[in-house]
Amino acid sequence: MKKLLLFIALGLTLLLAYAQANAASLTDTTAVKDTVKTKPEPFAFGDFTWLNGNDRRHKALLDTKYFTGRFLLDFNYTASNHNPVDHTVVGSTALARDHEFEISTVALGGDFHYDNVRASVLTQFGTRSTVVPRNDFSVTRGQFDLATAYRYLSEANAGYHFDVLNGINVDAGIFMSYIGLFSYYNAENWAYQPSFTSDNTPWFFNGVRIQIFVSDKLKIEPWIINGWQSYGMFNSRPGIGGQILWRPKEWLQVLSNNYYGADTQDKPGRKRFHTDNSVEVRYYKNKNTFVNSSAFSITGDLGYEKGDGVNGFKSDPVKGPEQYFASAMVYHRMVMAKGHLGWTVGGGVMNNPGRYLVLYPTGDANPIPAVGTGNIGTHPFSANPGDKFHGYDYSTTIDLMPNDYLTFRMEVVHRHADVPYFAGHGGVTSPDGYNTTPLGGTNFVPDLVNSETRFIAALLVRF
Template identity: 25%
Template structure:
């Protein structure tokens, strides 16, 4: 009897193993910055971040499975974009995966609750924005400003449901805004609504709300809405629009009131006041892609980020982060599953925030050569 039970378990395990898919991705790049900065790293980005240097933007290995009743993915990764994107992870505690969080790209398990409903738990890609962490899946090689300032990854649970072939949605309970190790006691909430008007026209709405202040600070709730409209037309053309708006409660303020100590000597001359104002920022991006033939594709991107109060992008300048960007990309696809990309990026800000030789400049422009491959 024991031999039969053991054989059943072995057969079941072999069946699962046969359904697991393994893969890998290598993304290499060389970036030549025309500003010729003294610093080796670019500011206000996480992609192609190193100047005048051959490096690995992203390398990951993965194992995934998706069957009728269960699914999951485990992916570990390394690269300059990984270090840049996980820099804000909490490091002060002793037992919250600090050593390994940097290298976890995704690690989730999911079960099918109903025919069209999935429940996943763990670490998974963030759902906000038109671009992903995997460069080959994107129209351009580098990421738009709007995408570098939204979560690349999230940790928590998500419920996904397809109402029909056209309409689907998901609800998330998360540790916070791009973090695995939580920085406070509160949980954040995310959601997505996706509607396909036609097979070529899709509208996606992503939302986020959560307290982004540390435990020792007063709550600073962040509200974020991301709207994406994608249109693929005439087989060779694709067009996408994205508009984002964010708002976060300002930090507490200190009011100078020296007369308090005259009333009561034990009172300080500064009194803490809870801020009631919300600081806002906006981001808008347009992508246009044209496939010339089976081997060549060109893409353009225009973008603007408006964060004068420096909620998410700190410049320590008068006008904050008010920046336009323009990107042109040539993709050589004849090496499939590899891809060779040549890209020119130009960004201009209202203030001098970009490194330019030994001083600062309002503009930054660079050429990126990238070669990547999926296995």
Template identity: 40%
Template sequence: MILSHAGFSTRAQEVKKDSVKTKIPFENYDLTWINGQNRQSDFPLTLKDKSGQTILTGVALVDGYFNYNFARPKDNTQTISASMGRSNEFSLNQASIGIESNYKNVIGRLWLQTGSMLHIVQETDGSVTRGRNTGTGNLKLIREAAAGYHFDVNYGLNVEMGIFMSYIGLESYVLQENWSYQRSMVCDFTPFYFQGARLQYFPTKNFKTELWILNGWQTYNSWSKNPGLGSSNYYRPNDNIQLAANFYYGTDSKSGTNTLSKVKRFHHDDSMVYRYYKNKAAKGLSQAAFSINNHYGFQSGDGVKAKNNYMTGSALSSRLWFAQNKIGWTVRGDFVSNPGAYLAFNPAATVSDNNGNVVLNDYDNALAAGNNLKITQLTSTLDYMPNDFMTFRLEYGYRKSNVPYFAGPGGTTSQTGFSNDSIDPTWKPDLRKQENRLTLAVNFRL
């Protein structure tokens, strides 16, 4: 249906030919409970032809939050998160409208977006500096845009090209689809979009496999003469369990100032989501499920050794639903280890003093001393969902790292907290090893 960070769609199979219904993968499965998937079962913005076949499905989404960081950084900047970029103020995180069409086997998809989350995600794309006629400004307002065709082979064969949500990781780019508002660190450190082409094949009712050819790891353009390659595999024996395994291989960095890097990147994640109790009519406990998502990846070549540049981590979530699924409670624990910090967020902007000298922070010094970055995170999330279209969310989050990494009261921008002020040569970003946050989010989806 609506593509998520996990990159799964079945609406493309809902086609008819000569008045005979095509085989539909995962038909009659209830997928609304899965971590990283849209929970809607009703789509009111649907246009149908005279025969009742769907022509277009429209979607509107608005997501806002108030994120209270107990450190109260003076620049109101929330660091080490692709889910939220501001603290101690109200923020419009994402507003998006889109249409999808799978009419007469033709696949078309266009999602437009705006909001503060765009700046966090797209502005890290350094590939747009390679050559001319590039830039995130041309594309960042497009969340997803693709064209393709569906072939009636077995349970479906789709060929598409365009900009897609990433298939790496369990949790979605759309925060409403996740059981928690702040994503797990393994999902926050991995891509949210790809530009390229994919082939989706459904050989049976309960299995899907995909092959991807990509410009690069969360890039609009290419870092290399060769494209990146990917694979995604989903198995659902019934609607209570989902197993997934994803792979990526490519070249995704620049070496020096004049040469393309020969460093190769490999990444793998696998996940299981299991619903072990279901009684949707119950006024007490109505559903119960858990999810686990594991990641491993590394970089090597051109003088870079995998033993010093790898990432490993896991996220384990437990969710309970109450009152006919109108209330949800999720507890999650996750960790990530990233020696070399090649996938980690920069905890502070690169700043220079009045003489043009780069100001190093404690994080830079700690890594230079040989400490490997390790982060643990705990979240507790309470949702109130009066219907499919509205979510009120309250979440507490705690994080801890082995090196100073999270914003302290002094902030990470400048001694005044403003980015357009000259940097005092004695100032350094205020980084701490622990962080506590309380987040209130409200989102609407139709």
């Protein structure tokens, strides 16, 4: 299977090279006749900075002929109503430390472009360089510490642009996932703490993508990747998937992401399928009123695992318990005061029998071997097939935006689970909250609670 996929990728590359050579020949001939028609750039016909999960800048400041620079800084302060003694946030990839000032992300790099050659490199420092790789268990397979090797790179890929159709890009490396609508970079999102749908789905992929721009309004993008947010590969075959992105009008976006792979350690017969679908609509726009625009996004995800002890959407006494993921989220955003003020309300629900995509608690509640140590918490959060998890969340967010490059954000979010999950006042580390305190003889039990209300303040910079 792996060899077949590699042959397919190689064949596509050769075919595109041949098509481009013919296209270039035709272009040269046509140029002599002064009848060359330039095809429109993909999605350049409208202003899509209003979208949730999309860059809101109208132009890049650090732009040259061969290099477009990027710099992002995500600084936050968050406070839970439980005030955990170990200052630890449970169940989030956007946050790590409670009641502290925190640098979540510092990213520096950019995009290289010369003729048809392209490359992107973006570093990743801050707490996210630990929080996100922690959720990739493929790094425990084999040697050479993939979590350390890759953790300081959020994007690192290169490829070639073929002048076919409205453009075809073939890129290889680490690139951002689109599953769950929210962007990995909070400066591009309407809210800071993503709903369960986004926070429990991938932020990155490692492999090959082929972006086929059928027209300036439609993109079809196949993926051949190591797996579901995994630096390495869990079993003997890569994951496959792709995105269909359609923007027929400036005020409308429709997208579908789909994935198929085998992503469970020592379970090659367990297959995963996931579909993620979103619609975003801007239904009001007027620059001459206090409210400049209003828009909403609707996202629905459905996935399952089947085989090797689990049975998808239906429990079976022989094949195993049900193991699926069903979630949805809805957000509404208004932009006011000539684009300087934003207000977002929204939230979502998730049902996950089997907990196979749940972000596991840390510390003494950790149910999986910690990367680099092999340790499991003495009171692990249960993560067995058939263990159910249902959650919901809602939030309200205020953005102050002096310009396209700076956002001051304030947010209140409430999250709830039907099982004890979030960090209570006692925390998840030790009686006094320090991981140097021995647990032996203390009778310490991680303090997990069913819900939390959290205040978030953030400064977001993107150049």
